[in-house]
Amino acid sequence: MRVRFEPFGVITQVEAGKTLLAAAIAAGVEIEAVCGGRGTCAKCKVIASGELKPLTEEEQKKLTADELQNGYRLACQAVVAGDVEVVVPEESRVSRVSILSEGTVRPFVLHPWVKRHPLQVPEATLEDQTPDLTNVRRAWEAAHHKLTPTLRALRQLPFALRDQQGNLTLIAADDQVIDVHAGDAPPRVLGVAVDIGSTTVVGYLMDLETGQQLAVSSLLNPQTRYGDDVVSRIDFATNDPTGLETLQSELIKALNTIIAETTRMAGVSAQNIYGMCLVGNTTMYHLFLGISPSALARAPYVPAVVDAMRVAAHELGLAIHPDAHVWVLPNIAGWVGADTVGVILSTGMYLQDDVALAIDIGTNGEMALGSRQRLITCSTAAGPAFEGAQLSCGMRAAGGAIDTVKIDGDVHWHAIGDSAPRGICGSGLVDLIAEMLRAGVIDSTGMMQDSETLNQNGQHKLAERIVQEGRQRVFELVRPSEGAAGRTVRVTQRDVRELQLAKGAIRAGIEILMKKLGIGPSDVKYVYLAGAFGNYIKPESALAIGLIPDFPQAQIVPVGNAAGSGAKMALLSVGARNEATEILRNVEYLELSGRPDFQEQFAEAMLF
């Protein structure tokens, strides 16, 4: 059957019985599908005409009468029965997310584990028939230690050795020789550091000899097509016969795109990339290596492997030198991954005497509290509210997302890219709720006031924005006259409750960590806010809604993509790479699920 996607003018052929979402994936048309195609997020609305199977129950629930009348369907539910024409409205398209690529890195010594070694090897004679490898090994071991060449490098050796009278250059990763060049004019020695986020993948192309960053590139993690959150991807990997393979190969493809892009920008060859260092959460680690993450999603939440692993690039199909060493940093536990190790590494909090708290907030809030004496980590299921999902008008931090709100008699907002607002992202929501609290639009239990009460308080402009819809109150942040294409951006009472759940989980985690470490808020000297959310959130708003406690002695430091910075450090410094494993040996992990004190703290922390 033919399916045409407008306004892209893309036509694809699919078998009858496939959903429009499947057709879109096949055609390379990117449609939002936050819930992984289960019909629950209603982000994949499209206007479809032609032969389709009848509306499903989910569609009847999620689509309004207006939408039904205008031919709206959910792409993940609508099944193709013949030729179909589909219009993908703007709000359902995946928009390029603005990605936070840079992070703070503490000073460290450049000492990469991939190195160039120029050698001058004496020529063999009839009196000294020393074999090539033995000959090279002698010249090498005068200066270094053991030498083990890969088979590929060994195959290059006889040629390189004779090309320029024994003058040659070895490229070694740790003690393995992975490339051999004749002469002393060898190529650059490059590496790539990668942060595999659930949502975005960022790659940094580094010159390993100067430590210089040559280029950076990022992509939406293509796995989002198969589920926006980690759990729905584990489901897909577990239940679809080729799920694991698909998720891995999509990720490798994205990395190869980033590699092609960064090497193009820097004007270098990907064949000269000899080292790679990656961080990501534990699920991304498993999916990157093609190891089943199934056991992570059900109690007792056990990962297959947490250790730092080294594999060769060719084992994974990475388009760099085939024998390049690819390191994934170690994970701490099933829900505290190598990205947290990267944060601990780049902030250096495991080396400081002062107590620090690091928080990286996404669907899960991963946090670490402590100092060189003792460091404890935990993870809380914050839910997708901070990433803008599962909210009526939530969206990722992309163009058109409201990211700043000020209430001052009436509402003022700012949208990313200074464009017309399409929805609200995590940091905007925290701002909004903080302001609504301050203005008394919601009370400390999270309940939204009615217009009458607000009018009584003289807040007439705000009162106008309160709408009663059935049994629920709604706050209209952007009304049709103010919005993009006449759209409304609104926050419902339910949205407020979602945020309360999310912030309650994070806050409860922080409280339990402090309790476990036997300290109070005034003992904390640094609060590192990592990741995009942490970077863009206003600290005062985070305090206002009680996402973090008031730390009277603490300096609040947004550290940007600290996980990615950790990957760069481990790429550029053998010491830092080894420290990552050292961190794993010393850090404690606290499992919060099933702890009665967590439940108590959580209930309390949900209040404002």
Next chain:
Amino acid sequence: MRVRFEPFGVITQVEAGKTLLAAAIAAGVEIEAVCGGRGTCAKCKVIASGELKPLTEEEQKKLTADELQNGYRLACQAVVAGDVEVVVPEESRVSRVSILSEGTVRPFVLHPWVKRHPLQVPEATLEDQTPDLTNVRRAWEAAHHKLTPTLRALRQLPFALRDQQGNLTLIAADDQVIDVHAGDAPPRVLGVAVDIGSTTVVGYLMDLETGQQLAVSSLLNPQTRYGDDVVSRIDFATNDPTGLETLQSELIKALNTIIAETTRMAGVSAQNIYGMCLVGNTTMYHLFLGISPSALARAPYVPAVVDAMRVAAHELGLAIHPDAHVWVLPNIAGWVGADTVGVILSTGMYLQDDVALAIDIGTNGEMALGSRQRLITCSTAAGPAFEGAQLSCGMRAAGGAIDTVKIDGDVHWHAIGDSAPRGICGSGLVDLIAEMLRAGVIDSTGMMQDSETLNQNGQHKLAERIVQEGRQRVFELVRPSEGAAGRTVRVTQRDVRELQLAKGAIRAGIEILMKKLGIGPSDVKYVYLAGAFGNYIKPESALAIGLIPDFPQAQIVPVGNAAGSGAKMALLSVGARNEATEILRNVEYLELSGRPDFQEQFAEAMLF
């Protein structure tokens, strides 16, 4: 262009400009090509009709007027210009060589480096969320040492661990886990030992848990198509742009055929072959690994690598478990290879107090002399005479080859397979020359007597067999009335000279080794004759022609395929595998080329 090969009825399409030999190789038709297609051996005679380029100079030199009249061409010289019909006469077909597969092995303890390890791993709980790998590692390290799984094994782990409540079986090669199975009903643990000869490849399928040999299979080394001897293959690998790749892939294909054949015979799966151990000469070692052997063929005769090497099966395309460990035993020098290490290993001569001499004769004569105190090896270029090549009626030890000769008034002979004689093989030639010497048909300088002299001595029947051809005498061993299809098998004065060169080289090598070691013939207690030639040769004939000195105290022991036995030992015993490297460290190598005393000895040793 269409080329049809009869009597096989094989038709192939080739481009104009290709030789008939190239067409035959493409079509899988095996034609003798001892010189590697250089037009010098004239073994590839075929009768061709159709459109061919004119006769080359080489053809005009090598083909008789009779042959030219009958449409004979040299397949390596005749170039296709249109459709051609080719008849391959029997003498130009590659015949199956009778391969010596078994050898003597000294007793050793079964202690393979590939092993099965059953484990019972405790289940994870919320209180103990130990990652799978850590969990398995703990159970393992209670009994063994370090554990490093391959990526493939790691991918199997989460499934195997949960399939039968933590009851699983690991297959480890040394300290690397290469396979993981659920439960305690795992497959067999198998290995393959291989002797890669220049002429034949033999593979032994072994059960690593019982030490039992399950099957053996052998093939003509398919590289012989590109040159019968090692030097012509090095030439091909050096000068043809895809030569090295072709020689390697042909060898791998042959090994995969042997693997398929032996596993079929034994009714087992090749996926359960987890270890492989190979011996061969230094050139075969290089070609097997795809490492250029070019420097071996020109002074100072330097190999790229001599060390024992371990590679994974998938790196070479071997059709066994992809992560199986494939070991090639070490070489001693460019012209004394891992096959000699195998001989030293399986005879145990490096452990004995008594002095022993081991000789493995092929195109090169590799020999080792000594005891546990000191062991010296060398290699002499014997030339192809002992392998039946470069002689007017020489052939390999295949069906129809005369292998035993007795002179008793007249000549009596035996041909392999009790078939009609087609030529004479190495051991037959040694027999013949010994008998001719005894009967006075040739004198101690190697000169063949004329009929007159023989008649004067009353040896009339022998005198009848002497024919004068131009300036050369010829001895007719088989006359048309006695031979196959009326064929003559004859030995020319030049053939005798070839044999003198060959035996002189071997003998001179032995003499120099004794001199270097400071011993005389009576100090030698064992003479190990290895390989097919050594196994079939009559020791008294070898003594009669002076191939080996008279060792008054020595026991002469044919040890069969001792190189292959060494490969089996190294497969079945980690101790033996390590000893191979130990041998390399202790053995001395003597380069004979360029030694003035070798030239002297050689001149003297050529006499009978």
